[in-house]
Each structure stands twice: as C-alpha cells, then as structure tokens.
Amino acid sequence: MNHAEQDLAGRSHAALEDAVLQTALKSATDTFISRRREAVAGVPEWQALRARARRVKEHTINNLDYYLEQLAEKVREHGGHVYWATTGEDVGHYCIELARARGVTSVVKSKSMATEEIELNHALEAAGVRPIETDLGEYIIQLAREKPSHIIVPAIHKTREQIAELFAEKLKCGLAREVAEITAVARERLRGEFLSAGMGITGANFAVAETGTIVLVENEGNIRLSTQVPRIHVAVVGIEKVVPRFEDLSVFLRLLPRSGTGQKQTAYVSFLNGPRRRTRGVEADVASRSSEQGQASESEFEFHLVLMDNGRTRILADERMRESLYCIRCGACLNVCPVYQKIGGQAYGWIYPGPIGAVVSPLLQGLKQAGELPFASSLCGACRDACPVDINLPDLLLALRAKVKEAGADVGVARNFAERTAMRGYAAAVKRPKLFAAAGRLVRGLARLVSKDGKVRSAGVPALGEWTKYRDLPAPRGGSFRERWKKKR
Amino acid sequence: MRVSLFVTCLVDQLFPRVGEAMAATLRRLGCEVTFNEAQTCCGQPAFNTGYRAQARAMAEHFVRVFERERADFIVAPSGSCAAMVRNFYGELFHAPGDEEWRVRLESVRTRVREFSEFLVRELGVEDVGARFEGRVTYHDACHLLRELGVADEPRRLIRAVRGVEFVEMEAPDTCCGFGGTFSVKYAEISNSILQEKLARITRSGAGTVVANDSSCLMQIAGGLSRAGSPVKTMHLTELLASR
Amino acid sequence: MSDASRASDKGRVFADDERVLADEGRVLDAVRRALGRSETARPDPLEPFDETNAEGEAETSREELIARFTFEAGAVGSHVHRADSVGELTDTVARVCADADVKEVALSGAELFAELNLSARLAAHGLSSFAASDFGPGGREGLIARLEGCGAGVTAADYAIAETGTVALGSDEEGALLVSLLPAIHFAVLRPSQIAWSLGAVIERLKAERMARAEPCRSATFITGPSRTSDVELVLSIGVHGPKELHLIILGE
Numbered sequence: 001m002n003h004a005e006q007d008l009a010g011r012s013h014a015a016l017e018d019a020v021l022q023t024a025l026k027s028a029t030d031t032f033i034s035r036r037r038e039a040v041a042g043v044p045e046w047q048a049l050r051a052r053a054r055r056v057k058e059h060t061i062n063n064l065d066y067y068l069e070q071l072a073e074k075v076r077e078h079g080g081h082v083y084w085a086t087t088g089e090d091v092g093h094y095c096i097e098l099a100r101a102r103g104v105t106s107v108v109k110s111k112s113m114a115t116e117e118i119e120l121n122h123a124l125e126a127a128g129v130r131p132i133e134t135d136l137g138e139y140i141i142q143l144a145r146e147k148p149s150h151i152i153v154p155a156i157h158k159t160r161e162q163i164a165e166l167f168a169e170k171l172k173c174g175l176a177r178e179v180a181e182i183t184a185v186a187r188e189r190l191r192g193e194f195l196s197a198g199m200g201i202t203g204a205n206f207a208v209a210e211t212g213t214i215v216l217v218e219n220e221g222n223i224r225l226s227t228q229v230p231r232i233h234v235a236v237v238g239i240e241k242v243v244p245r246f247e248d249l250s251v252f253l254r255l256l257p258r259s260g261t262g263q264k265q266t267a268y269v270s271f272l273n274g275p276r277r278r279t280r281g282v283e284a285d286v287a288s289r290s291s292e293q294g295q296a297s298e299s300e301f302e303f304h305l306v307l308m309d310n311g312r313t314r315i316l317a318d319e320r321m322r323e324s325l326y327c328i329r330c331g332a333c334l335n336v337c338p339v340y341q342k343i344g345g346q347a348y349g350w351i352y353p354g355p356i357g358a359v360v361s362p363l364l365q366g367l368k369q370a371g372e373l374p375f376a377s378s379l380c381g382a383c384r385d386a387c388p389v390d391i392n393l394p395d396l397l398l399a400l401r402a403k404v405k406e407a408g409a410d411v412g413v414a415r416n417f418a419e420r421t422a423m424r425g426y427a428a429a430v431k432r433p434k435l436f437a438a439a440g441r442l443v444r445g446l447a448r449l450v451s452k453d454g455k456v457r458s459a460g461v462p463a464l465g466e467w468t469k470y471r472d473l474p475a476p477r478g479g480s481f482r483e484r485w486k487k488k489r
Numbered sequence: 490m491r492v493s494l495f496v497t498c499l500v501d502q503l504f505p506r507v508g509e510a511m512a513a514t515l516r517r518l519g520c521e522v523t524f525n526e527a528q529t530c531c532g533q534p535a536f537n538t539g540y541r542a543q544a545r546a547m548a549e550h551f552v553r554v555f556e557r558e559r560a561d562f563i564v565a566p567s568g569s570c571a572a573m574v575r576n577f578y579g580e581l582f583h584a585p586g587d588e589e590w591r592v593r594l595e596s597v598r599t600r601v602r603e604f605s606e607f608l609v610r611e612l613g614v615e616d617v618g619a620r621f622e623g624r625v626t627y628h629d630a631c632h633l634l635r636e637l638g639v640a641d642e643p644r645r646l647i648r649a650v651r652g653v654e655f656v657e658m659e660a661p662d663t664c665c666g667f668g669g670t671f672s673v674k675y676a677e678i679s680n681s682i683l684q685e686k687l688a689r690i691t692r693s694g695a696g697t698v699v700a701n702d703s704s705c706l707m708q709i710a711g712g713l714s715r716a717g718s719p720v721k722t723m724h725l726t727e728l729l730a731s732r
Numbered sequence: 733m734s735d736a737s738r739a740s741d742k743g744r745v746f747a748d749d750e751r752v753l754a755d756e757g758r759v760l761d762a763v764r765r766a767l768g769r770s771e772t773a774r775p776d777p778l779e780p781f782d783e784t785n786a787e788g789e790a791e792t793s794r795e796e797l798i799a800r801f802t803f804e805a806g807a808v809g810s811h812v813h814r815a816d817s818v819g820e821l822t823d824t825v826a827r828v829c830a831d832a833d834v835k836e837v838a839l840s841g842a843e844l845f846a847e848l849n850l851s852a853r854l855a856a857h858g859l860s861s862f863a864a865s866d867f868g869p870g871g872r873e874g875l876i877a878r879l880e881g882c883g884a885g886v887t888a889a890d891y892a893i894a895e896t897g898t899v900a901l902g903s904d905e906e907g908a909l910l911v912s913l914l915p916a917i918h919f920a921v922l923r924p925s926q927i928a929w930s931l932g933a934v935i936e937r938l939k940a941e942r943m944a945r946a947e948p949c950r951s952a953t954f955i956t957g958p959s960r961t962s963d964v965e966l967v968l969s970i971g972v973h974g975p976k977e978l979h980l981i982i983l984g985e
Contacts, residue, residue, distance in 0.1 A: 008675075009677070012677060013677055016678070024965070027965070028966050031966050045783075049783075052781045055778070056778060059775070062767065062775075063767075063775040064763050064767065065760060065763045065764045065767060065769075065772040066773065066774055066775055068763065069760065072756070078948070082756075083755065084759040084760070086755065086762070090755065135963070136964070136972060137961075137963035140963070140964075153962065153963050153966065154963070155963055155964070156965075156966065160965055163964055179969050182964055182969075183969040183972055186972065187971070187972055191880075194973070195880070210944075211939070211943045211948065213943060219961055219962075219972075220972040220974065221913065221959040221972060221973035221975070224913050224953065224973075224974060225913065225973050228909055228913060239759070239763065244777075246938075246939040246943055246944065247932075247935055247939060250783060250930075250935040250936075251783065253931055253935075261962070263808075264956075265893075265898055265956040267955065267956055267957050267959055267960055268953060268954065268955060268956075268959075268974065269953065269954035270951065270953050271902075271938070271951060271952040271953070272951045273943070273948050274950065276950050276951065307759065309759050309763075313759070313762035313763055313766045316763065316766035317765070338666060339675075341682075341685075342681045342682060343678060375670075375671070375675070376671070376675050376678065377668065378631070378664050378666055378668025378671050378679070379537065379631070379668055380635070380663075380664035380668070381632070381635035381636070382635075382662075382663070382664070398536070398539075401537070401538065401539030402541045404539055405540055405541075406541075419538070423534075423535055423538065423540045423543050424543065426530075426534070426535070426543070427532075427543035427546050427547055430532070430550055431529075431546060431547070433526060433527045436530075440501070444503075455714075462673075463673045466674075466676035467672065467673050467711070469676055469677075469680075470676060470677070470683070470712070470715065471680065471711025471712050471714070471715055472710075472715045473711055474710070474714075476503055478505065479505065480501050481496050481501040481505035481508040481509065482501055482524075484509065485524050486526070
C-alpha cells in the first residue's frame with residue numbers, strides 16, 4: 001500500500017477496512033489503557049509528578065541554548081565527540097563518514113524515532129553500510145519494509161502468523177508456531193549481528209546536561225548490546241531531549257514506563273557517560289582483531305553524540321507551539337485517542353502518529369504536507385489527560401487549525417472555498433439575529449422538503465451527504481426555540 | 490435567582506424542546522428565567538475549524554448580547570458551548586488592544602454555567618421532582634467532562650429521578666465521535682468511533698441514553714436510528730422535566 | 733565553551749575543524765534566535781522539588797524493604813533468594829546452574845567475590861568459572877566469545893530499589909556489564925543495606941557517589957527483571973536479547 005499517494009481520508013479508509021488491523025488496534029490500545037491506569041493508580045502523587053515534569057521541560061526548553069552547551073561540554077570532557085546536525089541529511093552524512101573512516105560495514109540500531117524521522121537507514125544502505133534494526137518490533141517492520149504503526153510497539157498491526165511467515169520467508173527459518181519461538185529466532189539471528197557490528201546507533205530518552213549522561217530505557221536488552229558490544233556508539237538525539245540535572249531523571253523515569261507500557265520500570269535503564277574504558281587487565285589488541293570490520297583507527301571505544309535540530313528550532317521559535325517539544329515519546333496519547341484507536345499509526349502518513357503526530361508532523365514537515373492532520377480529531381481531550389508531561393495537545397491542535405486556515409494550506413481548494421464561504425455567511429448571519437432567525441427558518445423548511453419518513457436526505461449537499469452516509473438526521477419539526485418562546489409571550 | 494438562557498444555536502434551531510425543558514425546570518426551582526432573542530451562536534464551529542476572525546466576530550456579538558443581561562447566571566444546556574465562552578473566549582481577546590473587550594468579556598464569562606453544574610453547584614439541588622420509568626445510562630460529553638470538570642453532577646441528578654434505574658456503560662467517558670465538522674470531514678472515522686460507543690450503550694442494557702450535549706445526542710441518535718435500535722436518546726434537561 | 737574541551741574532540745570525523753564548529757555555531761545560533769536572544773545566558777536554577785513517596789523512606793525497616801523488594805522483583809519474573817552465608821550463596825548458584833545444565837560461570841571482578849573466594853567454592857560444586865576482570869590475552873574479543881559460551885554470569889549489585897524490585901549496577905569496569913548481559917542467566921548479589929525504598933533515593937546516591945564525582949563512572953544500568961518484549965500481539969515473551977533468567981541473591985542481614 002503506497003500510503004504517500006493517498007490523503008488521510010484515503011489511508012484511514014484502508015485502515016478501517018482492514019479487519020486484522022482493527023482487531024490488533026483494539027486489543028493493543030485496550031491493553032495499554034488498562035495497564036497504564038493500574039500503574040498510575042499506584043502513584044498517589046501522579047499529578048504532582050506530571051506538573052513537575054512539565055515544569056522541568058518548560059524551564060529546559062526556554063533555556064535550551066544554555067543546557068545544550070553544558071551537555072556538549074560535559075560529553076567532551078568524558079572523551080566523547082559532539083556533532084551538531086542542522087538537518088537529517090547532516091546526521092546521515094556524519095554517520096556514513098564515521099563508518100567509512102572506521103571501516104564499519106554493519107551497524108546495529110535500536111528503536112529511535114529520531115533516526116526514523118530522518119530515514120537514516122535509507123541513507124546508510126545507499127552508502128553501503130548495512131543497518132540492522134534490533135528491537136523486535138523494528139526488526140519485523142524492517143524485514144517487511146513497512147513503517148511503524150505505534151511508537152512503542154511498531155509491529156502491533158501484524159499477527160503472530162504474519163510474522164512467522166515473514167521470518168520463514170526472509171530468514172529462511174522454520175515456521176514458528178508460538179510467540180516464544182518467534183522471539184527465539186530473533187534472539188539467535190541478532191546475537192551474531194551484535195557481536196560483529198562495528199557500530200551501534202541509538203537514540204536517547206534523556207540527555208542530562210549537568211553530567212553529560214545519555215539515558216536509554218528498554219525491555220529487550222538490544223540497547224545494552226548495541227551500546228556495550230560494538231566499539232563505536234552513536235546516539236542521535238533531538239535537541240529537545242536534554243534535561244538539566246541528574247536528579248531530574250527520577251521524575252521522568254517514574255512517569256515514562258507507566259505512561260508508555262504500564263510498567264513500574266522497564267527491564268533496563270542505561271546511563272552512559274561517554275565512551276567506555278577498556279576492561280581492567282584487557283589489552284586492546286587491535287592487530288589481532290579478526291573481526292570483519294577491520295581495524296579501528298584508535299584503540300579506544302568511541303562515543304558520538306549527534307544533536308539534531310531538523311526543524312526543532314523552528315518549533316522553538318513559536319512560543320505557542322514550543323510546548324510540543326516537551327514530549328518524551330511515551331505513546332500514551334496514541335492509546336487513548338479515539339481516532340488512533342481506529343486508524344492506527346501508518347494512516348498518519350509519517351513517523352509520528354496519534355495526537356502528538358498530528359501536532360509535530362505539520363510543524364516539522366510543513367503545513368502543506370501535513371496540514372490536514374490537526375483536523376482529523378474530535379478534540380475530545382483524552383490525550384491531554386494521558387500525557388505525562390501535561391502537554392495541552394487539544395490547544396495545540398486548535399492553534400494549528402487556525403494556522404492552516406490563515407496560511408491557506410488546506411487540502412483541496414474547491415472544498416476550502418466552499419467552507420470559507422459558508423463560514424463567512426454563517427458569521428454574517430450570527431451577528432444579525434433577525435437574519436439568523438430567517439435563515440434558520442429557511443434551512444429548516446428546505447430540510448423538511450428533502451425529508452422522507454421523518455429523516456433528512458442529503459439532496460446533493462456534500463456535508464449532509466457525509467452525515468447521512470452513516471447516520472440518520474431527524475427532519476426538523478415545529479418552530480425554533482425562539483419562535484416558540486415568542487408565541488408563548 | 491435570575492437566569493438568562495443561553496440556548497445554543499443547535500438547540501434553538503433543531504432541538505427546541507431541550508431549551509424549553511431547561512426553562513421549565515429552572516422556573517420550577519424558583520428561578521426568574523429570561524431569554525434574550527438577540528443571541529445566535531457562540532462561535533464554536535468557526536473557532537474549532539480554525540476561522541479565528543469569524544469566531545471573534547461571533548464572540549463579540551455574544552458579549553454584546555449577554556453583557557446587557559442582568560441575570561445572576563447565564564445557563565446553557567451544553568458543556569461545549571459553556572466551555573467555549575468560559576475557557577476559550579479569552580484567547581480570542583488576548584491582543585494588546587483588547588483591554589476593553591476583556592473587561593466586558595469577564596462580566597459575561599464568569600456567569601456562564603452548564604445546566605447540571607448550575608443545578609448542583611449553584612442551586613445545591615439534586616432532586617428536581619422528576620419522574621421517568623426506565624433503565625438509563627449516561628454519556629460523558631468530552632468538553633463537559635474535560636473542559637468544565639463536570640462528571641458527578643449529572644449522575645446525581647439522574648439518580649434522583651424517581652423510577653430511573655441508572656446503569657453505567659463501559660468507559661462512559663470515551664468520545665462519541667462527533668467533534669463538530671470532524672463528523673462530516675472525516676465521516677468514516679467519526680462513524681467508526683460512534684460504533685464503539687453504540688456497542689457500549691447496547692451492552693449496558695439501558696433503554697435510554699442521556700447526555701448534556703445536543704451535538705453528542707445528534708450523533709448517537711443518528712447512529713441508533715440507522716441501526717434500527719430501540720434505544721432512545723434524551724437530553725438531561727428533558728429527563729429532568731419528565732413527570 | 734572552552735577551547736580545551738574542543739581540543740579534546742579528537743578523532744573527529746570531518747577533516748576540517750571549521751566544518752564541525754560551523755555546524756555547532758549554526759545550530760546554537762538557531763536555538764538562540766528562536767529564544768529571542770543573541771547570547772546564551774545562564775538561567776536561574778529550577779526551583780527544587782520534594783518528590784515525596786506515599787510511604788516514607790525513613791520509616792521503613794530493613795525487613796519491610798526486603799519484603800517489598802522481593803515482592804516487586806518476583807512480580808516482574810526475577811527469582812529472589814536469601815543467603816545467610818557465602819555457603820548458601822554458592823549452593824544457590826550451583827543449584828540453579830545444575831537445573832539449567834550450565835557448566836561454566838562468568839564472574840565480574842567484584843572485590844566481594846575475591847573476598848568470598850567464590851571461584852574456589854563454585855569449583856567445589858563442580859562449576860568452573862572465570863573472572864572477566866583478569867582475562868588473559870586475546871582481549872575483549874576473547875572475553876566476549878567466552879561469555880557467549882558460558883551459561884551464567886555473576887555480578888555484584890551496587891544499589892537496589894524496593895518499590896520496583898530493581899538492582900543497579902554502577903561500575904567502571906566494562907567486563908561487569910558484559911557479564912550481566914551476554915550469558916542467558918544473570919545472578920546479581922546484593923546486601924540488604926543496599927536496598928533503598930525509591931528510585932529517587934538511588935538516583936541521588938548514584939549521582940553523588942558515581943556520576944558527579946571528579947572521575948565519573950562510565951555507565952550504570954538499572955535491571956528490573958529478565959529481558960522481555962510484547963512486540964508480537966502484546967503477548968509477553970521473556971528472554972529476548974538480554975538474559976532469560978534473573979536471579980537476585982540477597983546476602984546476609
């Protein structure tokens with residue numbers, strides 16, 4: 001399915017017709033919601049933590065220059081390298097140059113929205129560097145050549161049967177019957193990759209400015225392997241991921257797992273301060289390395305922090321939209337969103353789905369490209385309640401809608417013109433009560449004319465047609481409230 | 490206690506009995522009820538669709554109409570319309586030159602209430618002497634719940650109605666899928682969300698579903714009717730006016 | 733930004749210095765411009781936050797801490813054992829290894845193990861062992877290969893969190909982390925005194941003792957249960973890339 005060709009309505013239609021996807025989405029979101037609820041119930045001070053998390057992010061984002069400088073300085077003190085990338089291309093260029101300079105031919109990757117955002121794998125492949133996704137869900141969609149459908153569980157749209165078939169086909173292994181078998185195949189196949197890769201590329205959940213520490217949370221252990229085994233670790237980190245002090249982590253590390261998966265804590269949390277030293281007593285024996293990767297130009301381990309802008313400074317410049325940078329990518333807003341629950345992640349057309357996706361995609365990709373996303377929401381507000389950093393997502397969606405209208409970036413000029421005209425007409429009538437009343441009487445009369453059996457039929461009016469496709473609309477009976485009120489006087 | 494009715498454009502034009510029921514109950518409870526017929530629409534449709542200029546024009550009209558009302562409270566049978574004025578009008582008048590408007594807005598904004606929050610929090614009333622036989626469930630309209638924080642009050646009012654057997658549906662606080670123009674712009678998605686809500690309503694075993702928002706009721710009723718369901722919808726004002 | 737720290741940025745990827753510095757300047761300029769200023773200003777520090785836990789840290793007895801730790805660790809699939817002596821510790825390791833048909837065990841270079849003469853005691857149970865810390869020539873490659881071949885790794889823990897059943901390893905020694913990661917079974921040995929109630933308390937200790945000191949430790953890892961995933965249909969599967977089994981041995985009183 002070539003999602004890029006269709007618009008959101010088209011992609012949504014495909015999603016709604018996909019029975020397998022519908023079952024998977026319902027099951028996954030129901031499960032996440034109940035797990036999250038239970039996890040949150042175990043923290044009586046949850047609201048205070050949320051408020052604090054928001055405050056920390058607000059303070060950091062408003063002083064981002066200071067904290068980024070501090071972070072970079074600290075990482076360099078640790079002996080790490082810092083590269084500041086303006087665009088996704090810059091990131092790709094750096095990783096490729098680094099790989100070439102060090103003779104790296106394969107790279108193990110952990111799940112990183114930032115690297116997906118910039119299609120880093122694509123760039124690496126084109127340059128002859130083989131990227132291997134190691135998170136099970138990402139591994140699955142890499143093999144299937146698909147986009148992720150959820151931030152936390154990217155392959156949730158696939159059944160175990162589909163995955164088993166995929167493995168059998170691409171990995172030439174036997175057809176797995178149980179989920180445990182699928183996992184075992186991934187463990188065995190990927191272990192070899194971890195051991196032979198010359199480089200590990202990850203994202204980061206948090207980057208602590210005060211201590212120069214990169215923090216990564218996970219359940220599988222693939223991040224630990226990607227950062228502990230290969231000699232070189234590259235962390236691609238959006239500039240918004242920084243937090244000021246080490247102790248700020250405790251609030252976030254309590255909020256993130258509970259919000260994302262309903263766990264009290266993920267299986268592993270890694271705190272990394274630059275490159276690893278050699279193990280005591282072990283000689284870094286470069287000459288005797290028989291690894292396919294060739295020699296490292298240095299005998300030490302390397303750590304590279306790639307700080308990525310890629311449009312974030314544009315968001316930063318907009319004081320209203322700035323709070324979208326507080327996001328810690330937990331996925332909670334997806335699970336509670338009635339729209340996401342129905343259409344899944346791929347229908348959003350890019351990397352970030354759900355309410356946060358509907359906000360950051362237009363901001364990062366541009367209004368023309370993604371401007372329809374903010375309109376595909378009923379503005380119910382469940383996302384805001386679920387957000388551990390208390391981002392006012394409905395407010396941001398409304399602000400984006402206004403931006404799109406002001407910029408004239410709507411999809412479909414004809415529809416846009418009709419809508420604008422209707423809205424102008426409506427506003428004009430609203431200011432003139434007698435006109436409003438008369439127009440109302442006229443419309444109700446017309447509605448009665450096109451009604452049958454007490455129900456309004458569409459009669460060629462597009463909006464009515466869309467409504468009556470799925471729902472009945474009762475024909476108006478009797479007068480309006482104001483007419484009846486007058487009569488009673 | 491003087492109440493000025495904020496009937497909302499939807500109730501005025503399509504569901505007048507909802508407004509009449511509200512007025513009847515308020516009178517029965519001893520309120521002096523007025524209706525300023527210069528009112529039209531609070532501007533929410535324009536605001537939610539991104540038409541700020543039009544929304545502002547409609548808001549100015551609203552303020553002009555209601556600042557003239559001497560009433561203690563301005564009461565609406567809709568959480569989303571009440572929330573529009575209370576929570577979102579401020580944004581339409583935030584520019585430096587809007588000082589005078591902000592003052593005028595304040596005198597109106599602080600008096601606006603949704604109907605159930607008015608009865609319970611302002612009048613201190615839960616039992617309005619209504620009677621209705623049947624099993625009733627309640628749908629939490631999103632803006633009423635999340636913008637105004639009203640969840641408990643409608644339930645207390647419903648439970649106090651003689652003859653009512655109140656049952657909670659699963660996840661009553663999930664969206665019905667209306668969302669204003671979303672319901673026609675993304676009709677297929679809107680309907681798929683609606684179907685979930687209808688399934689929960691059916692599973693509750695209730696014969697009537699009550700809500701405080703005519704837009705939600707229009708969506709739910711439209712779906713129930715299309716499905717040929719015997720379940721009825723009723724606005725809270727209509728339930729409380731039942732005798 | 734000091735010249736000294738820039739100078740230490742050796743091994744840079746691009747041949748010319750100017751390119752790297754220009755990129756840094758470009759991003760920082762964009763950040764400053766977005767914030768409406770031309771120079772970075774040091775902000776007033778954020779006001780402190782009293783992260784109170786529902787159950788007070790100070791009032792909790794050691795037995796309560798152990799009980800809660802044991803419960804939470806069990807809930808995520810860790811096996812928790814008490815050992816009053818090094819003898820019992822050895823028995824536990826030997827028993828688990830025998831059940832899993834493990835013949836060789838890796839030990840991290842914790843001083844504790846040298847003190848307890850753990851290697852010899854394990855040998856008495858028929859379990860061969862090697863220490864990651866004094867590995868022979870062949871270097872890191874050899875260590876990794878040996879770890880891949882052995883069935884279990886034993887490390888000491890540095891901290892533990894009762895409210896989530898977490899053990900924390902904060903070691904400068906790379907070998908220790910690989911020992912806790914590569915073999916299919918991981919044993920972590922901890923003392924009751926290391927168990928704190930909350931994540932916040934351990935974060936504080938970790939910072940004070942290892943992260944914020946002059947020579948900070950290279951890394952730390954919090955471990956809460958064996959490796960897991962729910963990526964396939966949200967069905968829980970234990971033992972993905974990290975260890976399949978986690979055994980926590982609480983040694984002593």
